[in-house]
Amino acid sequence: MNTIALVGNPNSGKTTLFNALTGTNQHVGNWPGVTVEKKEGTLNFKGKKYNIVDLPGTYSLGAYSEDEVVARDFIMKDDPDIVINVVDATNIERNLYLTTQLLEMGTKVIIALNMMDEAKEKNISIDIKKLSKELGVPVIATVASKKNGIDDLIKEAIDFMGREKTSQNKIDYGKDIDLEINRLKEVIENSNLNTGYPAEWVAIKLLEGDEYISKIIDKNILNIAQESSDTIAVAAMEPELIIVDKRYEFIGNIVNKAVKKPKEEVITKSDKIDKVLTHKWFGLPIFALIMLAVYQLTFAIGEDILQEGLNAGMEALTEAIEGFLINVNAPELLTAFITDGILGGVGAVVEFVPLIMVLYLLLGILEDSGYMARAAYVMDRIMRSVGLHGKTFISMLVGVGCNVPGIMATRTLDSKKDRMIAILINPFISCGARLPIYLVFISAFFPKHKALILFSIYAFGFLVAIIMGKIFSKTLFEGESSYFVMELPPYRVPTLKGTLLNMWDKVSSFLKRAGTVIFAVVTVLWILSVLPYGVEPYSEASILGKIGSFIAPIFKPAGFGTWQASVGLFAGIVAKEAVVATLGMVYAGVEEGAKLISAVQGAFTPLSAISFMAMTLLYTPCAAVIGTVKRETNSTKWATFTALYTFAIGWIVSVLIFQIGRLFGLS
Amino acid sequence: MNNMPLSFFSTGEKGTVENILGGEKVSKRLYEMGFNKGTEVKVMKNDAGPIIVSLSGYKIALGRGLAQKILINKQ
Ligand SMILES: Nc1nc2c(ncn2[C@@H]2O[C@H](COP(=O)(O)OP(=O)(O)OP(=O)(O)O)[C@@H](O)[C@H]2O)c(=O)[nH]1
Numbered sequence: 051m052n053t054i055a056l057v058g059n060p061n062s063g064k065t066t067l068f069n070a071l072t073g074t075n076q077h078v079g080n081w082p083g084v085t086v087e088k089k090e091g092t093l094n095f096k097g098k099k100y101n102i103v104d105l106p107g108t109y110s111l112g113a114y115s116e117d118e119v120v121a122r123d124f125i126m127k128d129d130p131d132i133v134i135n136v137v138d139a140t141n142i143e144r145n146l147y148l149t150t151q152l153l154e155m156g157t158k159v160i161i162a163l164n165m166m167d168e169a170k171e172k173n174i175s176i177d178i179k180k181l182s183k184e185l186g187v188p189v190i191a192t193v194a195s196k197k198n199g200i201d202d203l204i205k206e207a208i209d210f211m212g213r214e215k216t217s218q219n220k221i222d223y224g225k226d227i228d229l230e231i232n233r234l235k236e237v238i239e240n241s242n243l244n245t246g247y248p249a250e251w252v253a254i255k256l257l258e259g260d261e262y263i264s265k266i267i268d269k270n271i272l273n274i275a276q277e278s279s280d281t282i283a284v285a286a287m288e289p290e291l292i293i294v295d296k297r298y299e300f301i302g303n304i305v306n307k308a309v310k311k312p313k314e315e316v317i318t319k320s321d322k323i324d325k326v327l328t329h330k331w332f333g334l335p336i337f338a339l340i341m342l343a344v345y346q347l348t349f350a351i352g353e354d355i356l357q358e359g360l361n362a363g364m365e366a367l368t369e370a371i372e373g374f375l376i377n378v379n380a381p382e383l384l385t386a387f388i389t390d391g392i393l394g395g396v397g398a399v400v401e402f403v404p405l406i407m408v409l410y411l412l413l414g415i416l417e418d419s420g421y422m423a424r425a426a427y428v429m430d431r432i433m434r435s436v437g438l439h440g441k442t443f444i445s446m447l448v449g450v451g452c453n454v455p456g457i458m459a460t461r462t463l464d465s466k467k468d469r470m471i472a473i474l475i476n477p478f479i480s481c482g483a484r485l486p487i488y489l490v491f492i493s494a495f496f497p498k499h500k501a502l503i504l505f506s507i508y509a510f511g512f513l514v515a516i517i518m519g520k521i522f523s524k525t526l527f528e529g530e531s532s533y534f535v536m537e538l539p540p541y542r543v544p545t546l547k548g549t550l551l552n553m554w555d556k557v558s559s560f561l562k563r564a565g566t567v568i569f570a571v572v573t574v575l576w577i578l579s580v581l582p583y584g585v586e587p588y589s590e591a592s593i594l595g596k597i598g599s600f601i602a603p604i605f606k607p608a609g610f611g612t613w614q615a616s617v618g619l620f621a622g623i624v625a626k627e628a629v630v631a632t633l634g635m636v637y638a639g640v641e642e643g644a645k646l647i648s649a650v651q652g653a654f655t656p657l658s659a660i661s662f663m664a665m666t667l668l669y670t671p672c673a674a675v676i677g678t679v680k681r682e683t684n685s686t687k688w689a690t691f692t693a694l695y696t697f698a699i700g701w702i703v704s705v706l707i708f709q710i711g712r713l714f715g716l717s
Numbered sequence: 718m719n720n721m722p723l724s725f726f727s728t729g730e731k732g733t734v735e736n737i738l739g740g741e742k743v744s745k746r747l748y749e750m751g752f753n754k755g756t757e758v759k760v761m762k763n764d765a766g767p768i769i770v771s772l773s774g775y776k777i778a779l780g781r782g783l784a785q786k787i788l789i790n791k792q
């Protein structure tokens with residue numbers, strides 16, 4: 051199967067194009083750095099299959115951060131049959147920089163000139179034929195988000211794969227550099243080294259100080275390259291900077307011929323919106339208000355409208371199933387498993403789907419609008435004051451959905467120190483799976499201030515995260531935090547289809563987890579709760595009860611030293627939804643038909659509810675997150691550290707809450 | 718010459734990139750992101766927090782430390 055790779059600057063529309071080509075639904079968002087890993091899919095065209103690869107965005111092949119390394123490694127090592135270079139037509143100069151690097155490498159490149167709708171709006175006119183001729187590669191105009199130009203692009207790409215490249219204009223690097231390029235080229239050609247790349251290109255890369263090429267080349271050549279660099283630096287300036295300069299010069303000439311832009315710079319809508327949203331004083335309060343509004347709306351729409359309906363449906367379903375089980379005279383144990391385990395346990399999680407749906411929908415709208423990058427911008431001051439990199443906040447916002455992609459999003463951080471800290475503190479950002487826990491406890495104890503309490507929980511998690519960040523940056527990791535540069539994409543109106551698909555993607559994976567992982571956990575725990583044979587089910591005497599009672603004393607000072615709460619927390623390490631599922635199951639069996647919420651009201655007090663919520667917010671993240679920490683840090687040590695220190699923080703904080711609360715006479 | 722660090726520019730002022738001081742890696746990164754010599758830069762916002770500049774309509778936020786290293790030729 052032929053491989054077609056999508057390469058381009060961040061936020062140029064690669065994933066949108068990937069989805070259009072493969073008919074999949076990979077994550078698209080209006081901020082740079084959405085895609086941080088390689089994604090593959092299949093294109094079916096005229097009875098043939100093609101392997102399409104979506105890559106993280108990158109400005110160059112220099113690969114400064116981990117996500118860029120993924121892109122570069124694929125382009126250089128995996129040798130795709132053709133590269134579709136996605137170029138943002140509204141920002142053509144900078145986007146073509148990467149193009150020149152691809153062309154120099156000798157890769158077969160076809161350009162998807164994307165965002166043509168926005169270019170038109172900005173009165174940028176591009177002579178596509180001329181552009182194609184000057185660059186020496188096919189150029190196809192596209193609007194990926196509207197699926198315009200996709201067919202032409204596919205046809206041209208496939209056609210080009212079977213065709214020889216036409217000769218391309220070479221970049222004139224000037225006398226000083228050309229002399230050294232030729233010298234190095236000869237040295238490389240005469241050595242018996244086979245890099246698989248054109249010798250001239252390797253020579254340029256060496257002068258550019260390219261890390262990857264330097265690693266695979268032999269030491270002698272590297273020394274000669276260093277001499278060449280020094281010679282150039284003495285005669286003119288650092289060769290890498292001249293090379294970059296000359297590439298831009300080359301691009302400038304082409305753009306002058308093929309692109310016409312309006313002379314007058316206009317104040318765009320984005321500029322006006324930014325005046326308000328990134329305002330010196332109002333920026334932060336506006337962000338807080340937006341988040342608060344998100345939670346208000348979540349309850350208003352999700353609970354008051356949607357959940358009512360779902361609950362009625364669930365109750366009817368429960369009754370129908372129970373009636374059926376009695377009718378067919380099902381064995382008592384099977385009935386208990388289905389009503390208490392499945393309906394009481396898994397059902398308690400599923401019950402919150404409407405709320406989660408609305409929350410994800412709203413967050414998705416924010417993400418597609420372009421506000422993400424602004425939120426990171428206004429938070430930068432706070433982040434910086436505690437020694438964190440501003441982009442850490444983006445990984446935190448992603449973590450609100452789930453900490454696994456949140457931790458992966460740290461790949462865009464350039465410095466190792468910034469990235470390690472961002473990884474270690476991400477678990478404190480509350481994910482969607484923890485939401486059902488708060489929803490149960492908030493409904494049980496604080497029904498009057500739902501949105502405010504929920505907002506406070508997230509804010510508290512953020513606070514703990516930045517405090518830990520500060521501590522880590524002072525103690526565990528040496529070095530400076532790296533510089534902050536971030537593109538602020540233009541605001542875009544989210545499309546209904548895109549937003550709904552995004553939401554569905556998350557909700558369906560939530561449901562899938564409920565049906566698999568949570569179901570499995572509940573099944574195991576249910577079995578443990580009715581064993582040994584003949585024991586009173588869901589009692590302290592069951593195996594599950596004994597395990598819980600054994601752990602419970604640890605949590606006594608925090609106010610929730612019951613075996614049920616202990617077992618719930620324990621199960622939560624497998625997956626956070628399991629906390630609610632477990633409580634739902636163990637309480638469902640005790641009182642016939644007792645709803646989880648009323649059971650919780652009996653077993654907790656308002657104060658212990660708060661300390662329990664703090665514990666579930668902060669303690670050991672789920673197994674998937676720990677696995678991700680291990681993978682991204684490449685170290686079992688840090689994964690273990692994460693699991694343990696978060697538990698300690700969670701325990702300490704919940705004990706403090708409970709004990710201090712009691713001192714103040716709360717209960 | 719009229720060269721000043723970007724951080725000294727106020728909102729609305731324009732200039733062209735003259736030079737980037739500091740490590741080669743940082744300079745190259747910035748060049749590759751569009752801050753190459755001669756590029757026109759317009760300061761969209763410079764009050765508190767990172768500076769926002771526009772490079773031919775494209776907005777980039779830059780930390781203050783970094784903005785100090787970018788020398789701009791004022792127009
Ligand atoms: N107006 C317009 N918007 C587009 C077009 N193509 C993509 N977009 C939008 O541009 C934004 C970025 O799209 P993505 O597909 O996520 O970009 P990407 O290149 O994969 O970005 P990274 O993964 O961050 O590198 C999204 O908001 C898209 O909806 C287009 O042709 N026209």
Ligand SMILES: [Mg+2]
Pocket residue numbers: 064065066077078084085105106107
């Ligand atoms: Mg992408």
